[in-house]
Amino acid sequence: MAATKSAQSSTDTTSNKSGEAPKEANTQNWDSWFQNQRAFFDQQVKSATDAQGQWAGFFQEWQKNLSPSLPGANQYQQFFTQAGKQFLDMQQQFAQWSGQNKPVGDMTSDWLKGLQTFFLGMLQTNTQPYDPANAWKGMTDSFAKGGNAWASAFNSGGPFGQFGQGFGGGNPFGGQGFNPAAWTSAQPWNNVQGAGSFQNFDPFGFYASLPGIGYTREKQDAWNLLYKLYAEFEQQTRKYNAGMAQVGIEAVQKFQEYVANPPEGDAPLTSLKEIYAKWVDVCEDVYARYATSDEYTKLYGEVVNALMAFKGQLNTLTDDIADQFNLPTRSEVDSLHQRLHALRRDNIELRKIVDEIRGVKKPKSKAAGAPSQAKKPAKKGGK
Amino acid sequence: MSAIQLKPDQIIQEITNFNRKLGEGMKNLRAVGDLPAGVTEKEAIYTEDKVTLYHYKNPNGKAATNKTPMLISYALVNRPYMTDLQENRSTVRGLMEQGLDVYLIDWGYPDRSDRFLTMDDYINGYLDRCVDAVCEHAGSEQVNLLGICQGGAFSLCYTSLHQDKVKNLVTMVTPVDFHTPDNMLGQWIRHIDVDLLVDSMGNIPGDLMNWTFLNLKPYRLIAQKYIDMVDILDNPKSVCNFMTMEKWIFDSPDQAGECYRQFVKDCYQDNKLLRGGIDLGGEIVDLKNITCPVLNVYALDDHLVPPSASKPMGKAVGSTDYQEVSFKGGHIGIYVSGSAQALVPPSIGKWLNERD
Numbered sequence: 224m225a226a227t228k229s230a231q232s233s234t235d236t237t238s239n240k241s242g243e244a245p246k247e248a249n250t251q252n253w254d255s256w257f258q259n260q261r262a263f264f265d266q267q268v269k270s271a272t273d274a275q276g277q278w279a280g281f282f283q284e285w286q287k288n289l290s291p292s293l294p295g296a297n298q299y300q301q302f303f304t305q306a307g308k309q310f311l312d313m314q315q316q317f318a319q320w321s322g323q324n325k326p327v328g329d330m331t332s333d334w335l336k337g338l339q340t341f342f343l344g345m346l347q348t349n350t351q352p353y354d355p356a357n358a359w360k361g362m363t364d365s366f367a368k369g370g371n372a373w374a375s376a377f378n379s380g381g382p383f384g385q386f387g388q389g390f391g392g393g394n395p396f397g398g399q400g401f402n403p404a405a406w407t408s409a410q411p412w413n414n415v416q417g418a419g420s421f422q423n424f425d426p427f428g429f430y431a432s433l434p435g436i437g438y439t440r441e442k443q444d445a446w447n448l449l450y451k452l453y454a455e456f457e458q459q460t461r462k463y464n465a466g467m468a469q470v471g472i473e474a475v476q477k478f479q480e481y482v483a484n485p486p487e488g489d490a491p492l493t494s495l496k497e498i499y500a501k502w503v504d505v506c507e508d509v510y511a512r513y514a515t516s517d518e519y520t521k522l523y524g525e526v527v528n529a530l531m532a533f534k535g536q537l538n539t540l541t542d543d544i545a546d547q548f549n550l551p552t553r554s555e556v557d558s559l560h561q562r563l564h565a566l567r568r569d570n571i572e573l574r575k576i577v578d579e580i581r582g583v584k585k586p587k588s589k590a591a592g593a594p595s596q597a598k599k600p601a602k603k604g605g606k
Numbered sequence: 607m608s609a610i611q612l613k614p615d616q617i618i619q620e621i622t623n624f625n626r627k628l629g630e631g632m633k634n635l636r637a638v639g640d641l642p643a644g645v646t647e648k649e650a651i652y653t654e655d656k657v658t659l660y661h662y663k664n665p666n667g668k669a670a671t672n673k674t675p676m677l678i679s680y681a682l683v684n685r686p687y688m689t690d691l692q693e694n695r696s697t698v699r700g701l702m703e704q705g706l707d708v709y710l711i712d713w714g715y716p717d718r719s720d721r722f723l724t725m726d727d728y729i730n731g732y733l734d735r736c737v738d739a740v741c742e743h744a745g746s747e748q749v750n751l752l753g754i755c756q757g758g759a760f761s762l763c764y765t766s767l768h769q770d771k772v773k774n775l776v777t778m779v780t781p782v783d784f785h786t787p788d789n790m791l792g793q794w795i796r797h798i799d800v801d802l803l804v805d806s807m808g809n810i811p812g813d814l815m816n817w818t819f820l821n822l823k824p825y826r827l828i829a830q831k832y833i834d835m836v837d838i839l840d841n842p843k844s845v846c847n848f849m850t851m852e853k854w855i856f857d858s859p860d861q862a863g864e865c866y867r868q869f870v871k872d873c874y875q876d877n878k879l880l881r882g883g884i885d886l887g888g889e890i891v892d893l894k895n896i897t898c899p900v901l902n903v904y905a906l907d908d909h910l911v912p913p914s915a916s917k918p919m920g921k922a923v924g925s926t927d928y929q930e931v932s933f934k935g936g937h938i939g940i941y942v943s944g945s946a947q948a949l950v951p952p953s954i955g956k957w958l959n960e961r962d
Binding site: 310311314317318324327328330331481482483485489491492493495496498499500503506507510511514515520521523524525527528531532534535538553556557560561563564568571 | 794823
């Protein structure tokens with residue numbers, strides 16, 4: 224806070240140190256200007272809101288498409304969406320505050336406070352106790368975003384929904400259109416006296432930790448493992464997001480320090496664009512230090528590994544579903560591809576040997592089965 | 607002195623200008639239309655699976671003066687038309703102006719049927735057969751090989767195993783030491799279980815690669831870049847240039863899983879390109895086997911392949927004729943900036959012509 228206060232005083236453009244007009248005259252100038260230009264301000268702010276709204280919308284859409292489709296990554300995405308929106312928000316805020324005759328030091332200070340609040344909120348969200356209901360929602364959301372097959376399987380009660388009935392009522396993943404809230408409220412621990420002690424109890428984790436029994440034992444274990452892996456991924460993601468929030472908080476502090484005590488010889492920032500550019504520089508510096516630390520690189524690895532373990536288990540279950548519908552599974556197709564590549568390699572080697580036996584000096588620049596003429600290259604798609 | 611000196615009228619003026627540019631920008635953005643993927647006329651002379659080998663035609667109609675054909679091997683992670691982006695930003699054209707006969711490998715867009723392609727398949731397979739095809743087409747016994755980024759690493763491996771087919775080797779923004787402290791990508795990958803990654807993903811999506819690259823400088827590349835974009839939105843030509851680059855940056859093929867697995871484990875995790883030990887189809891890559899002249903071109907501000915990752919090539923190769931060209935710019939700027947166009951292709955052309 225001390226840094227913020229000194230930032231306010233040091234950025235007041237009425238200061239004589241900057242060689243500008245005396246404070247009194249400057250204030251009169253501002254008052255007069257304010258009265259005459261009030262209508263103009265209002266119009267500009269509205270105009271800024273309209274035009275920038277379009278741009279902000281573009282930003283959000285673009286970044287939504289760019290980011291991973293896993294719910295755990297949403298906050299990470301939000302973090303950088305916020306970074307892009309910051310300039311647009313900053314413009315609107317500064318324009319409105321200018322209309323209110325607010326000192327520049329206060330504008331800067333308030334702007335930084337807004338950023339700090341965002342990062343603190345992000346930190347708090349990611350350091351709260353684990354919420355199993357959210358974890359469940361996150362996992363089902365990831366299915367919904369991962370493809371229609373998964374969405375159908377878990378949300379619509381469509382053909383895949385029938386599949387889960389094999390589990391009976393004891394497994395939270397079974398049944399049509401599973402409703403976690405209804406399921407949770409129906410469980411026996413709700414009747415136990417002092418059920419408040421279950422506040423942080425993870426019922427899904429509890430069931431997932433039980434070994435499967437009976438005819439569907441292996442399937443139960445597979446689904447239980449999926450939940451455990453998702454919970455692990457979510458925990459790692461929260462740690463990661465908390466780390467990124469700390470980067471934001473530290474960047475705000477560094478910027479406040481810069482505003483309070485700019486390095487000697489540094490030219491003052493004389494536009495919103497320059498302020499924003501400086502803010503980005505500070506963020507990148509803080510981030511670069513964090514991103515090359517042992518703490519970050521280890522955490523980065525843990526997040527990626529947790530996500531891949533979860534995705535790997537999803538693949539296993541998807542194969543299982545495909546197999547039940549008499550469809551080729553990914554592992555079967557992979558196996559065929561492996562054999563095909565091995566055959567091609569053998570074929571190429573054999574062709575070389577045949578060429579040598581035939582006395583062909585130079586191997587032909589054509590692989591086995593390759594077309595004899597150049598054809599139009601395939602276009603992007605079918606990833 | 608105050609760190610921030612703003613006046614209300616300046617703020618309003620700045621916002622007014624911003625809004626004006628935004629308004630005009632929307633019009634200019636809509637007028638961009640289709641963007642080219644390379645501008646110089648070229649002919650496909652060989653195809654295999656998704657790989658296409660192109661031969662460029664000199665737009666001035668001049669015949670090549672350098673007797674040895676040049677083959678460009680680009681990285682798998684982006685599309686090779688970066689070398690021929692626009693008429694005035696074309697490394698390919700710059701090389702042809704130096705009298706070179708230019709060929710280029712387009713690796714295509716691998717899909718799941720390509721998941722089991724290995725580094726051996728790419729280097730001893732596709733690349734080797736493209737070299738043969740170039741030699742046959744040009745009537746030459748050898749090629750001048752120009753490898754870019756990951757394609758440079760592949761070219762080093764290839765030359766190590768097929769030195770007789772490479773007359774001169776040129777590498778651009780090519781990493782050799784993957785364990786330098788300023789290599790952020792190299793540090794991030796250390797704790798990743800690559801086997802788990804590839805086994806779960808199959809091919810590695812291009813979008814995932816892009817997301818990783820953006821996160822090297824996320825505030826600048828995900829946010830600030832598009833704020834700065836507004837500055838040029840009122841200029842149709844600048845908008846077109848920006849969008850051309852934008853198209854290329856996000857035109858990223860998926861990575862064949864097995865090739866990615868070996869490249870990341872051998873190079874990024876175990877640093878085998880420098881230390882030795884990369885196994886390609888039973889043959890071990892040893893950079894000391896490279897005895898032809900080598901020219902290494904790197905960018906001083908490259909955040910993907912820092913100079914410290916590229917310069918160790920000099921001591922790693924067996925060549926006694928090793929030279930470097932450094933460029934003041936970044937990983938992408940080395941192909942497209944005006945200063946790069948004035949420096950890089952002429953330097954390469956001069957160096958090659960002296961060794962023809």
